[in-house]
Amino acid sequence: MSLLLPVAATAGPLAVGWSVHGLWFRRQIERARRDPLTGLPGRTAFLAWVRRMRAQGLVLVWVDLDRFKVLNDTHGHAAGDAVLVTSAARLAGWAEHHGGYAARLGGDEFAAAITAPSHLPDALGSLHEVLCGSVPYRRHELRVGASVGAYREEGLAESGLGRAMRRADEAMYAAKRSGGGWCIAHGPIPSMTTTNGRRTGRRGTSGGAR
Structure with missing residues (x-):
């Protein structure tokens, strides 16, 4: 003992x-697994969350800041970082309000997944408005626009997740081509061509950068 x-x-x-x-x-x-600048989860954590929650019926939302490069060139990278941090916080707050999850995909590209609201256009309109709000920085009020694309999943199988993400990305690009704002993609069939497996026009494709 x-x-x-x-x-x-x-x-x-x-x-x-x-x-x-x-x-x-x-x-x-x-x-x-989190972005060191904004504190948001990255793509891997975002996809894991979406896969866990898909059964609830999600809306995928893709966001790209407009005129961000011009702001960087005009005010410097520290100002650009301030805008990214503020935009990330605003997106995360909006996503949390709708029972969702936000992530930074890279650069000035963000994503969110939310449970389907009762009226999606109103929810996207409020997101666009808050993202376009000014960001105080030193003695400046910095402003960027935002292009927001959304796709409501329609019971796609696991193999269809990539297609759903592609549709949200296409909707975001459609909003950007029209000068910003928000756009909802309907139907699971991609409407744009691909280059090297990615939507033509995305960074890194021969179709050019946004």
Whole structure:
């Protein structure tokens, strides 16, 4: 019995130590999956959330800031970072209000997935309005526009998730071509051509950059 007592006495602290270490490790992994500038999850975490929640019926939303390069060139990258951080917070707040999840895809591209609201046009209109609000920076009021595209999933199978994302991206591009605002894609069939497996016109395709 005397040999077992020390072991029993140390088992509790060891278990607590490993529990704390495991929690720290999980937090490090979660932090690594987030964008270091905005704090939003990245594409991988976003897709994992969408796959878990698809059964509820989601609306996928793609966002691209308008005139962001001009702002960067005019006011500098620090000003651009301030706009990205503020835009990310605004998108995240909107998505949370609608029971959803927001992410930064890269550059000035963002995505969100929300449970279908009772009136999607009103929800998208409010998102566009808040994203276009001015951002205080030093003695300036910085402004960028936003192009918002949405696609309401229509019971597509798991293999159709990529197509649903493509439709949201196409709707966003349609809004951008019309000068900004928001657009909803209808039907699961992509309406635009592809280049190297991506929508023609996206960055990195031979069709040019947006």
